[in-house]
Amino acid sequence: MPFALYLLAMAVFAMGTSEFMLAGLVPDIAADLDVELAGTGLLTSAFAVGMAVGAPVMAVLARNRPVRSSLLVFIAVFLAAHIAGAVTAEFPVLVATRVVAALADAGFLAVALTAATGLVPADRRGRALAVLLSGTTMATIAGVPGGALLGTVFGWRVTFWAVALLCVPAAIGVLTGIPARMRAVADRGPGLSAELAVLTRPRLMAVMLLGALVNAATFGAFTFLAPLLTDRAGLGDLWVPAALVLFGIGSFAGVTLAGRYSDTRPGAVVAVAGPLLCAGWFAMAVAADRPPVVLILVFVQGALSFALGSTLITRVLYEAAGAPAMAGSYATAALNIGAAVGPVVAALALGTRLGSLGPVVSSGVLVAIALLVASCGRAVLGGRQSESVDSVTAGLAGA
Structure with missing residues (x-):
């Protein structure tokens, strides 16, 4: 893999740390800025919605610009937003910085x-995506626990400063690792209207929907993992960051393993990971009062979630090959629609009679819906399917 990919992963690590770090900071933020604890949920929602909406919009704005300069501008804006967030005393301003x-x-x-x-x-896209997404999984392993520790010891603002500082080596990496000659894909690809028209393809929308459903399940359970561990499993508060690290290690293993097969055998990946992931969420609810089993499942579910999710997103890139400048934004939008919807569904389940079991049960239901959609999709899509979607739907539906 080109070294430039690892430099891009460094920037993804900084951004992934920012996306996930609020899980351990919201109580301090609520107390410092004098807002209700529930109100701090706006910070997570604002980020997820900004990601889902921003992906295609930003891709349109950047499609005619050189790749390196576009990446540097985005890093600079990201850094500035975290500096503004670190110094503000107003909650609405903090929300605005999260959107930016x-x-x-x-x-x-x-x-x-x-x-x-x-x-x-072309035949190594899955492995390239695995390297890139390793930045996100490393954020869950090291960035989020590290951010939580900094916030606990020095206050939540220091964590924002730390993320801003991480942007500096990421920017240097992009500057030195991405060739200046790498021109915007739009310079040698179809026009914007043709790239947007790709979204009318049922096959692309089907894989995007599957990716969003799986990611919704992942984020729903991940967001409300702490109540399950402390209320049902009876573990102490210090076990929460340990479990998050376990989840992150599992996700890294899942992305790494899936990256080896998502180009050549995507159907095999989803045929194995899909049903196991669905069963695993329900198993976590059943075994919630057995701490060792729960912790093992946290690791396993992290691996399965990211193995399946990264494979589906790889297939989005293959299926959107007719939109070379916009394909990445379609994959990003699918991921973050799931990231925005999943915690909402999990929060609703948390308020039912299931209590802290609700989020993992709802995650199992979401994956079950994905399996059902894939099964129905084979008949609904009809006609001659591309290899990417055929392998995915066959794997999910036939498992």
Whole structure:
């Protein structure tokens, strides 16, 4: 893999840390800015919505610009948003900085996904995506626990400063690692209207929907993992960051393993991971009062979630090959629609009689819906399907 891919992953690590770090900071933010704890949920929602909406919008704005300059602009905006967030004393301003940071993150990821596939041969896109997404999984392993520790010891603002500082080596990496000659894909591709028209293809929309459903399940369970561990499993508060690290290690393993097969055997990946992921969420609810089993499942579910999710997103890039400048934004939008919807569904489930079991049960239901959609999709799509979608739907539906 080209070294430039690892430099892009460094920037994704900084941005992924920012996206996930609020899970351990919201109590301090609520107390410091004098807002209700529930109200701090706006910070997470604002980021997820900004990512989902921002991906295609930022991709349109960047489609005619050189890749390296676009990536540097997005990193600079992201850095500035975190500095503003670190110094503000007003909650609405903090929310606004999260939206701006999300837009920059979405733009960077959309361009980076496209750039990553341009740095490798066509048959190695899955492995390139695995390297890029390793930045996100490393954020869950090291960035989020590290941010939580900094916030606990020095206050939540220091964590924002730390993320801003991470942007500096990321920018240097992009500057030195991405060739200046790498031109915008739009310079040698179809027009914008033709790229947007790709979204009317049922096959592309089907894989995007599957990716969004799987990611919704992942984020729903991840967001409300703490109540399950402390209320049902009876573990102490210190076990929460440990479990998050376990989830992150599992996700890294899942992305790494899936990256080896998502180009050549995507159907095999989803045929195995899909049903196991669905069963695993329900198993976590059943075994919630057995701490060792729960912790093992946290690791396993992290691996399965990211193995399946990264494979589906790789297939989005293949299916959107007719939109080379916008394909990355379509994948990013699918991921973050799931990231925005999943916690909402999980929060609703949390308020039912299931209590802290609700989020993992709802995640199992979401994956079950994905399996059902894939099964129905084979008949609904009809006609001659592309290899990417045929392999995915066959794997999910036939498992």
